[in-house]
Amino acid sequence: MASILSSLTSPLSNPLLKEHPYFVVFLLALGSLSFAKFVIKTAGVISQTFILPGKNLKKYGAGKGAWAVVTGASEGIGREFALQLARKGFHVLIAARNTTSLNNLAAEIEAQNKGDNKVQTKVLTMDFSKPNDVAQWTRFQSEIEHLDIGVLINNVGRSHSCPVDFVDTPIDEMDNILNINVNATVHVTRAIVPGMAKRKRGLVISIGSFSGVSVVSPMLATYAGTKSFLSSFSAALAEEVKDKGIDVECLNTYFVVSNLSKIRKPSVMIPTPKAYVRSVLAKVGLPCGALFTGRPHVSSPFWSHAMLDWLMNIIGWKMFFARYTHDLHRSIRKRALRKQEREAKKQ
Numbered sequence: 001m002a003s004i005l006s007s008l009t010s011p012l013s014n015p016l017l018k019e020h021p022y023f024v025v026f027l028l029a030l031g032s033l034s035f036a037k038f039v040i041k042t043a044g045v046i047s048q049t050f051i052l053p054g055k056n057l058k059k060y061g062a063g064k065g066a067w068a069v070v071t072g073a074s075e076g077i078g079r080e081f082a083l084q085l086a087r088k089g090f091h092v093l094i095a096a097r098n099t100t101s102l103n104n105l106a107a108e109i110e111a112q113n114k115g116d117n118k119v120q121t122k123v124l125t126m127d128f129s130k131p132n133d134v135a136q137w138t139r140f141q142s143e144i145e146h147l148d149i150g151v152l153i154n155n156v157g158r159s160h161s162c163p164v165d166f167v168d169t170p171i172d173e174m175d176n177i178l179n180i181n182v183n184a185t186v187h188v189t190r191a192i193v194p195g196m197a198k199r200k201r202g203l204v205i206s207i208g209s210f211s212g213v214s215v216v217s218p219m220l221a222t223y224a225g226t227k228s229f230l231s232s233f234s235a236a237l238a239e240e241v242k243d244k245g246i247d248v249e250c251l252n253t254y255f256v257v258s259n260l261s262k263i264r265k266p267s268v269m270i271p272t273p274k275a276y277v278r279s280v281l282a283k284v285g286l287p288c289g290a291l292f293t294g295r296p297h298v299s300s301p302f303w304s305h306a307m308l309d310w311l312m313n314i315i316g317w318k319m320f321f322a323r324y325t326h327d328l329h330r331s332i333r334k335r336a337l338r339k340q341e342r343e344a345k346k347q
């Protein structure tokens, strides 16, 4: 005990240091380097998330007559993107199925942005679950053909109605998720990016999810798979078009209050669409919580999502999160089935 104490108070007298001085110095250097790396990375994440501004949207034509296209814009996050992009000076083309909601949103946008800030809107009723509906895709193509599109928000998305094992997933639910989240997104992007390349400017944002980008998500296999697709698709596309003045990113989104999440009350971890979209538009081009996590062109801009993303990457123990998520989804399914039973009995 006395020798341990004396070696602590006087490290040079430590026999290990005396016998293997180079080895001890090597270990100390390695430890210091790892610590310095951790500090530098954490400082990067914190400054991107809380201090640094993202790219100015004027780069993509804000206030200069450019348009923003938002898919799935009648509700939730998409609706908020349309409202905030209009406020930033983009004309907006909004697409979804519910024509009444879209028309109301267009009227709200035009009423809010009059005079010098006059914003034009276009409403496009589209069912993105129908990739083979030639008539609607021809209409889409002819609506966008002559527009100077500066921003594309690939927001439209559908999840499972409730967590479910892959083998029990209804086939039509699976097809809808694949068609909306993957096929429609790829088609819309394919239609819009060539025009952006010609004009040498553009921003393409796709809404990913923690369930595909950060964690293994048992019982949401199809949905999570489509969100992983978006992350990989965005990263590849981003590299191809970066020399053409186009920025592409995939958002790593934890929960947001919406119909899709079935969460009605905001909290520290679960922002409203308004707060979430504000953070996205303020941090364009900054990975924030996804910085140094080996996922190029992924961004976690909302502060608490950024911290969670960063923390999960530090912990790194993916199987722990997979098991936690599996248990969580099992219990969500149990509760949902019990609720369905209660409601069936009431009728």
Ligand SMILES: NC(=O)c1ccc[n+]([C@@H]2O[C@H](COP(=O)([O-])OP(=O)(O)OC[C@H]3O[C@@H](n4cnc5c(N)ncnc54)[C@H](OP(=O)(O)O)[C@@H]3O)[C@@H](O)[C@H]2O)c1
Pocket: 071, 072, 073, 074, 075, 076, 077, 078, 079, 095, 096, 097, 098, 099, 101, 126, 127, 128, 129, 130, 155, 156, 157, 158, 159, 180, 207, 208, 209, 210, 253, 254, 255, 256, 257, 258, 259, 260, 261
């Ligand atoms: N909320 C979250 O916690 C969360 C987390 C991670 C990622 N995300 C992603 O964020 C995106 C937006 O989600 P949200 O939470 O805002 O969902 P939401 O409130 O349910 O809104 C979905 C939007 O998509 C439209 N839509 C759905 N199916 C469509 C179809 N077949 N054709 C055309 N439009 C369709 C809906 O409008 P109509 O009904 O009028 O068609 C609505 O405007 C999705 O990609 C989602 O995966 C959300």
